[in-house]
Structures are given as structure tokens and as C-alpha cells.
Amino acid sequence: xNTSLRNLTIKSFHDGxxxxxxxxxxxxxxxxxxxxxxxxxxxxxxxLNEERALSDAEALDFAIGxxxxxxxxAGVPLAIKDNILIKGLPATAASKILxxxxxSYDASVITKLKNERAVFLGKTNxxxxxxxxxTENSAFKIAKNPHDRTRVPGGSSGGSAVAVASNLxxxxxxxxxxxxxxxxxxxxxxxxxKPTYGAVSRSGLIAMASSMDQIGPITKTVEDAAILFRAIxxxxxxxxxxxxxESENFENAHQDELRSLTIGLPxxxxxxxxxxxxxxxxxQVIEKFKxxxxxxxxxxxxxxxxxIPTYYLSMPAEVSSxxxxxxxxxxxxxxxxxxxGGSASxxxxxxxxxxxxxxxxxxxxxxxxxxxxxxxxxxxxxxGYYDAYYEKAQxxxxxxKQDFDEAFADVDVILSPVAPTPAxxxxxxxxxxxxxxxxxxxxxxxxxxxxxxxxxxxxxSSMLAPKELPVGFQLIGKHFREADxxxxxxxxxxxx
Amino acid sequence: MFIDTIETKMASPITKETIQHLAKLARLELTxxxxxxxxxxxxxxxAYFDELQTLDTSRVRPMTGGTTLKNVFREDTAAGETNRGAxxxxxxxxxxGFLxxxxxxxxxGGSLPxxxxxxxxxETT
Numbered sequence: 001x002n003t004s005l006r007n008l009t010i011k012s013f014h015d016g017x018x019x020x021x022x023x024x025x026x027x028x029x030x031x032x033x034x035x036x037x038x039x040x041x042x043x044x045x046x047x048l049n050e051e052r053a054l055s056d057a058e059a060l061d062f063a064i065g066x067x068x069x070x071x072x073x074a075g076v077p078l079a080i081k082d083n084i085l086i087k088g089l090p091a092t093a094a095s096k097i098l099x100x101x102x103x104s105y106d107a108s109v110i111t112k113l114k115n116e117r118a119v120f121l122g123k124t125n126x127x128x129x130x131x132x133x134x135t136e137n138s139a140f141k142i143a144k145n146p147h148d149r150t151r152v153p154g155g156s157s158g159g160s161a162v163a164v165a166s167n168l169x170x171x172x173x174x175x176x177x178x179x180x181x182x183x184x185x186x187x188x189x190x191x192x193x194k195p196t197y198g199a200v201s202r203s204g205l206i207a208m209a210s211s212m213d214q215i216g217p218i219t220k221t222v223e224d225a226a227i228l229f230r231a232i233x234x235x236x237x238x239x240x241x242x243x244x245x246e247s248e249n250f251e252n253a254h255q256d257e258l259r260s261l262t263i264g265l266p267x268x269x270x271x272x273x274x275x276x277x278x279x280x281x282x283x284q285v286i287e288k289f290k291x292x293x294x295x296x297x298x299x300x301x302x303x304x305x306x307x308i309p310t311y312y313l314s315m316p317a318e319v320s321s322x323x324x325x326x327x328x329x330x331x332x333x334x335x336x337x338x339x340x341g342g343s344a345s346x347x348x349x350x351x352x353x354x355x356x357x358x359x360x361x362x363x364x365x366x367x368x369x370x371x372x373x374x375x376x377x378x379x380x381x382x383x384g385y386y387d388a389y390y391e392k393a394q395x396x397x398x399x400x401k402q403d404f405d406e407a408f409a410d411v412d413v414i415l416s417p418v419a420p421t422p423a424x425x426x427x428x429x430x431x432x433x434x435x436x437x438x439x440x441x442x443x444x445x446x447x448x449x450x451x452x453x454x455x456x457x458x459x460x461s462s463m464l465a466p467k468e469l470p471v472g473f474q475l476i477g478k479h480f481r482e483a484d485x486x487x488x489x490x491x492x493x494x495x496x
Numbered sequence: 497m498f499i500d501t502i503e504t505k506m507a508s509p510i511t512k513e514t515i516q517h518l519a520k521l522a523r524l525e526l527t528x529x530x531x532x533x534x535x536x537x538x539x540x541x542x543a544y545f546d547e548l549q550t551l552d553t554s555r556v557r558p559m560t561g562g563t564t565l566k567n568v569f570r571e572d573t574a575a576g577e578t579n580r581g582a583x584x585x586x587x588x589x590x591x592x593g594f595l596x597x598x599x600x601x602x603x604x605g606g607s608l609p610x611x612x613x614x615x616x617x618x619e620t621t
Contacts, residue, residue: 104582197561211561237575240568241561309545320522327523329597330587354598355523363525371524372537375515378522379538392548394558399551401559433537434544450561 005030005167010224013170014072017064024057024064024075028119031077035121035168043135043143044162046082047090048122053077056119063117072227073116079169081160082123083130083206084215086110089120093206094138095128097326097365107204108239109173109215109232116231121169125159128367129323130180130208132156133439136430137369144426145187147461147469151423154184154439160218161188165461171219171228175205177212178311179419179443182455185218186418186472189461191489192218193225194443196480197450198243200229201236209318212311212447222456222489229482245480258487263289264299264411269442275421281458281471282417288495289415289488297411301403306396307445308437313380313393314448320377323370328361372433401449404476413484414476417442418455422469442474452477454485456492510538 008016008027016022032050039045060075080086083093085103087110092098106114113120127137135143135158143158145151146166153162157174161184164172174181176194185192193216200215207213217228235244265286270279290296325331366374380389407414419439429436446453455472464470475485515534519526526534581593589596 101586104586105579237570303551306548306551309548312541313545313548324523330583330595354600357598358523359525362523366524368530368533371526371530372534372541374522374524375518375534376538376541378518379510379514382518382521389545391558392551392553394560395553395556396548396551398556398559399553402556434540 005034007220008167008170009220010072010076010171010227011221013076014070014074017070017075023061024119025054025061027075028053028057028077028121031121031168038166038168041144042146042149042162042166042168043125043138043141044159044166044168045079045122046092046094046125046138046140046159049086049089049120050122053119053121056117060117060119071116073113073118073231075117075119077119077121077170078113079121079124079160079163079172080110081126081157081172081174083126083175083208084109084123084173085204085206086120086123090123091206092123092140093129094126094140095365095367095370096139097328097361098206098331101331103204105204107215108201108236110204112232112234121163124157124163124172124174127156127158127180128370129206129319130156130175130177130213131319131369131373133179133183133436134424134426134429135159135184136426137367139367142426145423145469147189147464148423148467150425151469152187152426152428154187154419154423156180156184157192157218158184161185161190161192164188164190164218164220171217171224173215173228173232174218175208175213175215176443176447177209177214177315178447179440181216181218182443182453182472182474183419183439185455186457187423187470189457189464189470189472190218190220191222191225191457192216192455192472193229193482193486194446194453195229195233195482196245196452196477197447198241199233199245199452199480199482201232201234201239201242203236203238207318207322209315210322211318212315212450214447222454222486222493225454226482226486226490229486233482243480245482258484258491259293261412261484261488262295262297262410263488264297264407264414266299266301266304266407266414266416268301268304269416273420273438273441274417277422277469278417278420278471282415282473285458285473285492286415288492292491292495296415299407299411299414301400301407301445303396303399303403304441304445307400307448308441310393310396310400310448311440311444312376312437313389314397316373316377317381317390318377319370319373320375320381323366323374326362326365328357328365369433397448400445404445404449404451408478412478412481413488414474416474416476418472418474419443422471446476451479452482452485454489456489510535510542 085107091103134152135155145153160172160174163169165188181192219225453476477485
């Protein structure tokens with residue numbers, strides 16, 4: 001078989017499968033071979049699903065041989081972020097506290113993809129509990145940027161972005177709470193979509209900040225992102241915040257309505273702090289859209305500078321509640337410790353014993369950034385500080401959303417950078433939490449406002465100069481208008 | 497002074513004792529080194545939140561969801577299949593499908609002696 005995994009997209013995989021250029025099993029085997037030789041160094045996967053993936057692929061090939069009609073995602077080898085549950089497989093969220101955990105049910109997105117007969121290659125590396133912007137907070141291994149292995153792939157969905165960028169999967173799922181799909185996509189030169197809050201079910205996603213978390217696709221092309229998004233979107237009775245999205249043909253970029261969209265440029269996103277590389281790339285993107293006769297308008301999102309403090313007050317509060325369930329008993333870091341605690345005999349100290357289990361298991365099971373956020377969240381929710389911090393942030397969040405509401409009265413789509421810089425060096429920001437937080441300054445506001453946004457490489461990886469790092473641009477759409485940003489993204493991909 | 501309105505409470509920066517208290521509330525065991533680091537990091541992060549102070553938020557209502565959510569109603573009917581029991585295999589110790597833990601209350605409080613008194617929690621809670 002001479003099929004290169006390099007340019008294999010969901011679309012080209014499907015075409016090849018239907019035309020019998022290859023079988024699903026052959027491709028799956030080829031991926032595992034490649035993973036075996038490269039994953040140890042690049043750190044994309046935390047665990048593999050080889051046995052089941054191969055048998056699923058084989059079963060699909062058999063069904064095709066029997067004449068069964070298949071959908072676009074049938075047999076497509078996917079990488080899944082390790083905070084999304086696949087029944088029977090590990091779901092560590094890159095945390096030691098979940099080292100021994102095996103998922104007892106499928107996330108709703110996984111159920112949908114199983115119905116499409118997609119193939120899951122494995123679970124990908126990430127920042128612990130999705131907390132971070134570089135994947136350096138993984139408790140298990142460092143992930144490296146395929147374009148320069150001394151640099152981070154971004155985070156927190158770093159492993160998923162690396163898997164797609166280095167051809168260790170055709171496409172992947174990530175999750176995005178403040179930029180965790182889009183920033184690594186920008187750093188690795190792939191496409192990443194953060195859907196509207198509520199567009200995709202969160203059931204079976206290990207919760208970080210529930211009011212902002214969304215699952216979304218990381219792919220090689222915008223068309224693939226559209227295909228994968230359509231497969232996972234929709235109302236789910238297991239997530240009360242999910243909503244039915246209009247069933248649109250996201251893959252069709254040739255709609256006249258697209259041409260009439262007005263694009264907004266937020267002045268607050270094009271000021272100090274933006275690196276020269278990013279700035280000149282974004283200018284070229286704007287020029288290309290202008291050449292297509294798109295109308296641009298300057299807009300203002302005046303509360304942008306409050307987005308990071310607002311997030312770092314709201315999110316830890318949700319984190320401290322969501323991570324309380326990791327009690328060190330049901331989810332044990334040290335199984336022996338739990339068992340010993342459980343075997344303690346009677347007496348007055350027993351109350352303490354239980355508390356000791358919590359303290360020790362959680363103390364040893366969570367990494368520094370997770371602890372920082374739990375403590376900060378406990379602080380902002382505590383009596384006396386709640387109004388000053390947590391409620392203040394909730395009000396600021398309303399103002400940030402209002403900015404977007406007002407801007408979207410004038411424009412249909414907003415164009416901006418994804419991150420202020422290309423990928424930074426491994427170790428560069430890990431000791432400075434605030435510097436790390438600033439990586440999310442352009443992506444985070446859309447999570448606070450619940451809007452859909454996509455990161456698209458400014459140019460294909462094949463057109464990067466030697467040593468040049470990939471950069472992504474961001475398109476932000478109105479609520480539930482994924483069709484607009486996916487459509488514009490596909491138009492862009494066609495012109496370059 | 498982080499926020500003007502509650503100056504008295506906020507005037508003193510976060511202390512080592514605050515960190516220790518919060519860690520206890522959050523059920524996190526911290527080493528002395530971790531406490532020191534946490535104090536340094538949190539003081540810096542909280543100072544960064546000063547920026548919000550300058551913002552007038554009196555005319556908006558707090559936003560708690562990702563979008564402006566509305567109540568969703570449905571018929572209160574049994575949904576059939578649940579996942580009950582699926583997590584039991586992962587428990588370090590279990591009895592009759594319940595998680596076994598050390599007693600929550602002391603024996604003097606009237607509960608049964610020994611580990612049998614372990615308050616059982618359903619795995620789904």
C-alpha cells in the first residue's frame with residue numbers, strides 16, 4: 001500500500017475507502033506503525049486503543065465488502081483528548097489522580113462517532129484537567145511541537161493538535177474552555193473549532209469550568225472540521241445546556257450569502273503585545289479577504305482587557321466545585337492508601353482517617369496548576385470575598401458578552417489573531433502562571449460570551465519557510481452561526 | 497486593597513494562614529514548600545485582579561452561563577436504562593454495590609462499631 005498518511009483528510013480517506021484504494025484496516029495499521037516509531041519522542045498520545053481499533057476497522061471493511069453504505073466518518077482514524085470518556089479505556093485527563101481510572105460509559109460525542117463507525121486510535125496528551133496553554137502541565141509526558149521540537153505544541157489540547165499535525169491521526173477531538181482547541185491548532189498549523197456553548201453535548205467530558213467547556217474538532221482542513229462538527233453537534237438529553245442546531249450544509253462553501261458577510265476587526269486585538277510574525281501574517285489574511293471584495297469594518301470590544309481577570313476569577317470557582325468529586329477513594333491515586341484507610345478499625349480517630357485520605361490522595365494526585373486553581377477557587381467563593389471577586393467577575397462577564405452583542409449588530413464575523421505569538425519554547429513560561437495566562441487573551445473572550453470561533457492556519461504547512469513557525473487566524477461567529485465561520489474558512493483555504 | 501467596597505477585609509494581603517485554611521477547606525495536603533509557592537503565586541494573581549476594580553458593573557446582572565440560558569422543561573418520566581453500578585468495579589472496597597469507606601461519624605455518635613459502620617454512598621452520588 002502506497003497511500004501516504006501525510007495528506008490524508010477525512011474527505012480523502014473516505015474517497016479512498018469507497019474507491020477501494022485501501023482498506024480501513026490497512027490505514028489503521030499504518031497509523032499504529034507510525035505512532036509506535038514517533039510517539040515516544042513527540043508525546044501526542046497517553047494511551048492507545050490498538051486492539052479494538054483494528055477489530056473495528058476490520059469489521060467495517062467486512063461490512064463494506066457486504067455492500068453496506070457508509071458515511072463520511074466510517075473507518076476514519078481519530079485521536080481523542082484524554083478528558084473525553086470512551087467506555088473501558090483510560091481517561092486520565094493527564095492527572096495522576098485518575099491514573100487507574102477506566103471510563104464506565106461513553107461521552108455523548110463518542111456514542112455519536114461510534115454510530116458513524118469512526119475508529120479511535122487512542123487518547124491524547126493534554127494539560128492536567130485541561131488547565132494550561134502548553135501541555136507542559138501533563139502529569140505523564142511532555143508533548144512537542146512537530147514544527148520545532150524545542151517548542152510547546154500549545155494547550156491544553158496539545159496532544160490532539162500534535163497527533164493531527166504530525167500525521168498520527170486523520171483528525172481529533174479536543175476541548176476548549178478559554179482557547180484550548182484554538183491555541184494549539186495555531187501553534188501546530190492545523191484547524192481547530194470551538195463550537196457555540198451548547199452546540200455540542202458535554203456529557204462525558206471531564207468538567208473543568210462547566211459554563212465555558214466545549215468539545216470541538218481539530219483537523220487538517222476546514223472542510224474536515226465541518227464534517228466532524230456536524231457529526232457531534234446537537235441536543236442531548238444528558239446535557240441540559242445542549243441545544244439543537246440548525247442542520248446546515250457546513251461543507252458547502254459556495255453560498256452567495258457568504259460573500260455578503262461583513263468582517264469586523266476589533267481594535268483592541270491589534271495593539272501592543274502582538275508579535276511581528278503574527279501581525280504580518282494576519283495582515284496578509286486580511287488582504288486576501290479584501291481581494292475577494294469582502295467588506296471590513298473596525299469594531300470595538302472595550303472590555304477585552306478585563307477578560308483574563310474575569311476568567312481567572314470565574315473558572316477557578318467552577319474548578320474547585322468540579323474537582324471536589326476526586327475524593328481519592330472512588331478515584332484513587334494510591335489504591336493501597338484507600339484500601340488501608342478503608343480497613344481502619346473503630347475508634348475516635350476514624351473521622352480523621354477519612355479526612356486524611358482526602359488530604360493525602362488529593363495532595364499527591366493533583367499537580368501544581370490544578371492545586372493553584374482549586375485554592376484560588378475556594379478563596380473567591382469563600383464568605384467575605386464572594387461579592388468582591390466571584391460576583392464581580394460574573395458581572396464583568398456580562399459586559400464582555402455585551403461587547404460582542406453590540407459588535408455583531410454591525411458585522412457578521414470577527415477576524416483576529418489566535419495567540420499573540422507563535423509557539424514558545426518548552427519551559428519558557430512554566431514558572432510564570434500569569435505569563436502563561438496571557439497566551440489566551442484573544443481566544444478567551446469568546447468562551448466567556450459563549451460564541452463559536454475557529455483557528456485556521458494562515459498558510460499550509462508545506463508553504464512555511466525553513467524555521468518559520470505556523471500561525472493561525474481566528475474567525476469568531478454569532479451564536480450558533482458555525483456555518484459562517486466554517487464557510488469563510490473554506491473560501492480562504494481555496495484561495496491560498 | 498483589592499476592592500474598595502470591602503476594604504477592611506481585603507486590606508491585608510493573603511497570608512500563609514489563609515493558604516493553610518483554604519487548603520484544609522479544599523482537602524489538599526500541601527508541603528511547606530508548596531505553601532510558600534502558593535502564597536507567592538496567589539498574591540501575584542490576586543494583584544492582577546485589581547484591574548477589575550476600576551470597572552463599573554453596577555448596571556448589569558451577573559452572567560452565570562455560557563449563553564443566556566432559559567429553563568428547559570421535559571416530562572418527568574423514567575428514561576429506562578441507567579449506568580448504575582458501572583463504577584463499582586473501580587472502588588477499592590465495596591459491599592452490595594456500595595462504596596465502603598471509613599466511618600464518617602465516630603462510634604460514640606451511636607453508629608455501629610468498626611468498618612461495617614462505614615457510611616455507604618451510592619456510586620452515582
